[in-house]
Amino acid sequence: MSKLSRLLLLCALTLPLPLQAVWADDASSASSAASTVTTVAPAAAPAAAPTAPFLVTTDKINSGDTAWMLTSTALVLMMTIPGLALFYGGMVRKKNILSTLMQSFAITCVVSILWWAVGYSLAFTPGSTPYLGGLSRAFFKGVVYMHDAGKVSVSHLATTIPETVYALFQATFAIITPALICGSFAERMKFSAMMWFMAVWLIAVYCPVAHWMWEPSGWFAATQLDFAGGTVVHINAGIAGLASALMLGKRQGLGKEAMAPHNLTLTVIGASLLWVGWFGFNAGSAVASDGRAGMAFAVTHIATAAAALSWMFTEWLTKGKPSVLGIASGAVAGLVAITPASGFVSPDSSVIIGVLAGVVCYFSATSLKRALGYDDALDAFGVHCIGGIVGALLTGALVSKEISGATGSVLLQLKGVTATLVWSFGMSLIILKVIDMTIGLRVTAEEEREGLDISLHGESLE
Amino acid sequence: MSKLSRLLLLCALTLPLPLQAVWADDASSASSAASTVTTVAPAAAPAAAPTAPFLVTTDKINSGDTAWMLTSTALVLMMTIPGLALFYGGMVRKKNILSTLMQSFAITCVVSILWWAVGYSLAFTPGSTPYLGGLSRAFFKGVVYMHDAGKVSVSHLATTIPETVYALFQATFAIITPALICGSFAERMKFSAMMWFMAVWLIAVYCPVAHWMWEPSGWFAATQLDFAGGTVVHINAGIAGLASALMLGKRQGLGKEAMAPHNLTLTVIGASLLWVGWFGFNAGSAVASDGRAGMAFAVTHIATAAAALSWMFTEWLTKGKPSVLGIASGAVAGLVAITPASGFVSPDSSVIIGVLAGVVCYFSATSLKRALGYDDALDAFGVHCIGGIVGALLTGALVSKEISGATGSVLLQLKGVTATLVWSFGMSLIILKVIDMTIGLRVTAEEEREGLDISLHGESLE
Amino acid sequence: MSKLSRLLLLCALTLPLPLQAVWADDASSASSAASTVTTVAPAAAPAAAPTAPFLVTTDKINSGDTAWMLTSTALVLMMTIPGLALFYGGMVRKKNILSTLMQSFAITCVVSILWWAVGYSLAFTPGSTPYLGGLSRAFFKGVVYMHDAGKVSVSHLATTIPETVYALFQATFAIITPALICGSFAERMKFSAMMWFMAVWLIAVYCPVAHWMWEPSGWFAATQLDFAGGTVVHINAGIAGLASALMLGKRQGLGKEAMAPHNLTLTVIGASLLWVGWFGFNAGSAVASDGRAGMAFAVTHIATAAAALSWMFTEWLTKGKPSVLGIASGAVAGLVAITPASGFVSPDSSVIIGVLAGVVCYFSATSLKRALGYDDALDAFGVHCIGGIVGALLTGALVSKEISGATGSVLLQLKGVTATLVWSFGMSLIILKVIDMTIGLRVTAEEEREGLDISLHGESLE
Amino acid sequence: MKLITAIIKPFKLDDVRKAVSEVGVQGVTVTEVRGFGRQRGHTEIYRGAEYVVEFVPKTKIEIAVADTLADQVIEAITKAAQTGKVGDGKIFVFDLAQVVRIRTGERDASAI
Amino acid sequence: MKLITAIIKPFKLDDVRKAVSEVGVQGVTVTEVRGFGRQRGHTEIYRGAEYVVEFVPKTKIEIAVADTLADQVIEAITKAAQTGKVGDGKIFVFDLAQVVRIRTGERDASAI
């Protein structure tokens, strides 16, 4: 373990350079595609489209779009707390349930503050390179509403809603991404170490990758089709999960003791709220209350249902019984896979994406994990990274020009995916290694035995 | 049992004909009412109102209406998962909780796919008869958003929002209706049998009945007042529940063993989410974000509170204690009863509807069930069918022309109700009988004893 | 106890008079501020602004604003059921969980009916004095939607949405306020006594205070900055909680027996839903889907995160471990404190408010309570009253004229706060005393020992 | 005096309680336990990981009786708890050195 | 050696534990049980269906002691657990054939 990580530490430290070299001229080579690709802002831009946030008079704000984006933001926050918290919490052993909920909740808080401080600015304003945004919006400077003056700032990525709403909407994405990682290292990581990891990871990994894909001047913004974060959120989190599962090692007693989920009722509640909230995630990524949002909404729902059934039937066939955990996992796999595709594909295509995501993730969360032997406890890698890759590539293959006005290709998709995989995996290993060498990553064996609820938080479930 | 069902099988097979004969000239005899009755589309239609879905330019879409309908769809999905799943799940014994959640979740998935494939088209497009829609929208063919062309399809039932949104909104109704039925056969049905039943029932019962009541060319569309599905959803599901309770027989040990709800906390969460989500159900049925939606919203809330209190006080008086299950059940009874009335009645009337629904459903779920001896385990019939009938008839009596522009009568309401009762009951018996004769409806006695969680799904709650 | 209360009874009975005398000329002395202060209606009013609800043609309704307000209403209802119910329910002992849920649910119902009957009218219509509204809208008389006439009534406080929606939105505030009080007297109050208390308290305390602060002709409407109810909701409920904790006395065995929360999973779900729902509470209080709502939304989120972290770190430092209950409590403290400030302050200021609220409420819920010895079981006083005061005063200090167009001062804030503290505390004592002398406030010792679930409601959790 | 302990199938509890009441038993103490024996448990599968749950839920009842009543009680339990299938359970009988009724301080025979 | 088993009211556990500690007991094992006896249970009603819950929650404590200590412990328990109301519970005393402390392998007297 420590050898492996030392190696990776080295290679990761030198990672930005080769990456830059290899893909340096992508943006230009893909320029023909670029002109027709719009990632999140579906409406055709006027003559000289703004390239940074700006002030408008309040009558430029569309109250319908704003209503939907306020709602979407609430929905996406609900995905993390309580959605994801419960989805994960139900799968751990009873002695670790509160610590698992705590991870999602604390991440929500710490990311929110960092997002206000620097995150939003680093991700969603133009920077001096295509790799990271600037600091012009640090501490929400310039994100304003002027009552008497009748003015309000808007993001150049969403010109019909107040910038506050766009910044908050994006905050909820920045919250759920690190929270997803927790699935991989569940039941064994120190809370303090987790807090450090997530804070650094947000700045060092999430903000750059979001900038690459979504900010118009970002590295892959012109070539990558990622409507709602298949790459930025799911691949990014999933591969960081794998890194953490490798760095932390297996849970004590894995394969020997029973580690059955303690309360799948919570997991079903969580999966359900994820599904409901994901409408905000995907349809909200249209940043408008329009036909494209509607289409994103519809394909999200259909793909999810298809994936849930495909996981369920695969399990039924191979293991003899359809399980509640299976159908819920399949639904999440479908939600993940349709995420990048949601504003780009037709209902027909969404069925294909869903069915494939269900089957592929079933095998990655069962066979692949067992074969390779890492302890991706709640399958953040197996479902989110693998499902995200399935979705990202299929988006390239199935994108509908009619629906999106955009074109794409599996190859172009692969580039953004690879860059994300490499960067997130490498940086995660580095950050984890540094934390391990300083305050330590893992609880003691006795704390793990007693359960993290009592040992880390001094609380327990009756 | 088998004699009874054979009889009913016979009569049900021949059912469509007499029904058709008896009510054949209703549409015409009620034509005076017809012209003033609008069921779901409140705005006055222009000269030649479209009779099928059509294309519009995207500027015809109202972003506020769309925002509310996107939200409503999310809310109604939340009613089933996790709302109804928890409402029911809390009432069963611990050994069956996961199987109960599984029913709602799996129904959500399978109905979504069928809705995309044929359901939406059969229910919401005109057909060659008033009894069922056509297949023009099968596989969402023609349900489009065209980015560069600036066009989007809309339903003729909801012309200010994208058709995707309307189709999805209606999908959530098609999901919850079969899910409601599960309450009647809880704790004893095979999962495979349930899946077959629901798939067939959706096509054979739900789609026709929705078409009858709501599609403008449908059998009762011009005469029946059913704002949000009192008949289509609740009576329809409730009577199918009775059919399944009769076909499956009683749970082992009923009346001998304790069958107390294992976790009413879940039931309260479920009832609460049903209440919250029902705003989407009823106010969403205005298909607009306007004054009528607001009125539907208000009467829904008031009737629910009234029914919850009326059930609670009735129980308090007759049994000596007000119970949590009672007040939650009363709230659901109120929600059911106000559903058909919600866009048609005033706040005053909603109090009447609520109070009556609470009392009547209290007795139907307690005394009536005991008197007649069927095992409607979680009272899908007692609350949804009976509450739905109370609401449907009172809608006819209390409809306000000022609020709705419509008139109606108890008698007219009774016709649609009766047709639904007969069709749904008969068809349900037939479908169940066929399944019973092929793969079997019920788990074995030993599986039932062990609990469906372990025996059907290989999972359990710690 | 009984001596103290007799004293307070006396002084409270004579309370309205001195209060009136002391602050009688505030409205005029603060008139310079008054002209620049707008509390909830941000848009500049036209020439002769209406002073009572009125009819408009339906095209005056903004569908985007209405969509957001419908959503907000659903969100705020969700805050009480299931949000607050679970937040509180998780903290009590297992034998009292259902009775705790029952309180929130029953209050929701009874307040809804009273709101329709008189509450809305008393709070939100002009009355003959600045202390209470009139009865012109009793039983929602005049709250109309006219389909054929194309007219709809609106409130003078919210002219772009149907009055039904505004009345319902405000209903959800009237619901959660009494429900908050339950935290103080948890695990020992009779259900019947609680119902009487809440019904009377709504009329005698909530309606007047809401009228004072929000109805334009109300006592403090022109001087108090209370965007979303820091004073009306939180201080009001919190101090009533203290009154009830004092009147009811301590729970049996307090300090001797373990009274650990039985299921913090429920509390985390509750806190999460409160957070999500609070977007409707605060951003909804803009009564529009605009830039001000967006700003209220953003500062709510940031302050909450800051308070959650500040409570968590304070606890970590002083007690050695960060706890789940701590971070969740901190989040609620932040939500409470930012409530009055939400439409008035900048993101920077919201961080200050959050951090202070977290620290102050931590100490009030731990040290202060222990020091003074009352049994504020779930800290309704410690978090809501204290947090509300922190927020109310800081609003006066940090109000941004740019954002709100309003000015204010700590002193002006203090007046409204004090009036509320005195009135709510005094009246609560009186009402409780009367109930105590008639039907009795507290369950018997044996009922308390057995648990309120079984003794009051005849139900239990497995 | 004897303490009769029976490990039975949970759903037989009510029958057993009634049966022993009929032969004169006035008190019973019941514990939820898990049993391992000839009766097999079941398998649960979570994302491909199979857990063999070897223990079956059982109910333990304990009854203190006077020596004279012991045989009757044993018979009553045996009859009421029997299904004839593997896993019906066991009865263990112990000698009781002493019994006290806490409420009254009564001892032995009169304390039961 | 004796094993003293007491069925008590749950809320008396802490008092009893302290009382026996005072007379020198160093270890106690506690089980949640349900009891049926003279004390009546309660009735629950769910949608009209009444369930008589005949069993009352009780706590069982088990204490292994040297013969010499037995009487003192019994007395301590009796005193601490008494409320005087029906349902206070019972004490059952058994002879212990052997005791082993797993950690050290010590036996009997020194193992307690």
Add this chain to the structure above:
Amino acid sequence: MKLITAIIKPFKLDDVRKAVSEVGVQGVTVTEVRGFGRQRGHTEIYRGAEYVVEFVPKTKIEIAVADTLADQVIEAITKAAQTGKVGDGKIFVFDLAQVVRIRTGERDASAI
């Protein structure tokens, strides 16, 4: 016959079950209990209120065996349950007056 009761650390249950199976035990009954002894509990804090949870979760296993097997079983349990740290638990051995297999009515030796 003897009834061997062991109070062990919960995570040792599987090891112990396997160990006793190996020496020929065919049935085991298991109960979740809480133990108070030399091993200390933990402290929980809720909004400033500290609760010392003095009881530690333990697992009780009960095994009825023929006299001849008793020593072997005791040894097997001791070995399998030992971690060497405080709190490993105790074994209590009782004489069994009688055993009945409910399914068949078999008694004593053949009933185990």
